[in-house]
Amino acid sequence: MRWFHATWVFAVLVLAFAVGPAAADILVLQGTAAMDDAWVWSGGGGGTYNDLQLQRGSWIKHVFIKFDLSGLPAGQTINSAKFHVDFCNDPPDHTGIVIDVHYLTRDWDEATVSWTNASNVGGNPVPWTTPGGDYEVEPAMQLNDIGDPAIWDEMILADFGPMVQAWLNGRKPNYGLIYKYRVESPDPNNINFNIAASEWAAHVQPYLTIDYIPEPATVALLGLGGVGLVALRRRR
Numbered sequence: 001m002r003w004f005h006a007t008w009v010f011a012v013l014v015l016a017f018a019v020g021p022a023a024a025d026i027l028v029l030q031g032t033a034a035m036d037d038a039w040v041w042s043g044g045g046g047g048t049y050n051d052l053q054l055q056r057g058s059w060i061k062h063v064f065i066k067f068d069l070s071g072l073p074a075g076q077t078i079n080s081a082k083f084h085v086d087f088c089n090d091p092p093d094h095t096g097i098v099i100d101v102h103y104l105t106r107d108w109d110e111a112t113v114s115w116t117n118a119s120n121v122g123g124n125p126v127p128w129t130t131p132g133g134d135y136e137v138e139p140a141m142q143l144n145d146i147g148d149p150a151i152w153d154e155m156i157l158a159d160f161g162p163m164v165q166a167w168l169n170g171r172k173p174n175y176g177l178i179y180k181y182r183v184e185s186p187d188p189n190n191i192n193f194n195i196a197a198s199e200w201a202a203h204v205q206p207y208l209t210i211d212y213i214p215e216p217a218t219v220a221l222l223g224l225g226g227v228g229l230v231a232l233r234r235r236r
Helices: 002-019 161-169 216-235
Strands: 025-030 035-041 051-056 061-067 077-090 098-103 117-121 124-127 141-144 153-157 177-181 191-196 207-213
Touching: 035 051, 051 177, 077 161, 177 191
Parallel strands: none
Antiparallel strands: 025 207, 035 061, 051 061, 051 191, 061 177, 077 153, 077 191, 077 207, 098 141, 098 177, 117 124
């Protein structure tokens, strides 16, 4: 029975390893295959362009971003998620100006989204309940007093971890996010926030870096499967 005892000792060691500290993995989402992004404006149009334009003034513009999380298995623990974007302001000084980021509550189509419609695929428009996008009232995050680059500069948004976890766990449907100025009343001087889109060259494309811990149960099942094979061979 020594082989039997040794097999179960091995099993205990495997389980101890499985439930112990696990090394984190990194997933990077970048490019048109990994995300949808578009902007819409109150003049009626919208769609996807090289830059995503947020605006208040003579027109109101909103930005939509949605990530493809199919490469991230359910049940993972998200340590952090950082969104890297290239951006510029016009005018440069955004002191005292707040940009809110909300969960969207309706899915949308990157190629046909507009101020009035979430999608219009095949000539079948699906209107927003509220023109400009349907979203949760409370913002998921906010951007305050953004710097003043008059030229393109990089910004890292470090608070995406809870949002990715919510999408992954199914607590929130993954319809993506809407970016909008908190105060959108008409302004005689247009205020713009421009983000490089996923259609741009790779060195300026936005990308999401997800740091996560693989589900321990996966490691445990693999280990126990190996234990079973060892035991079966010994019995034969």
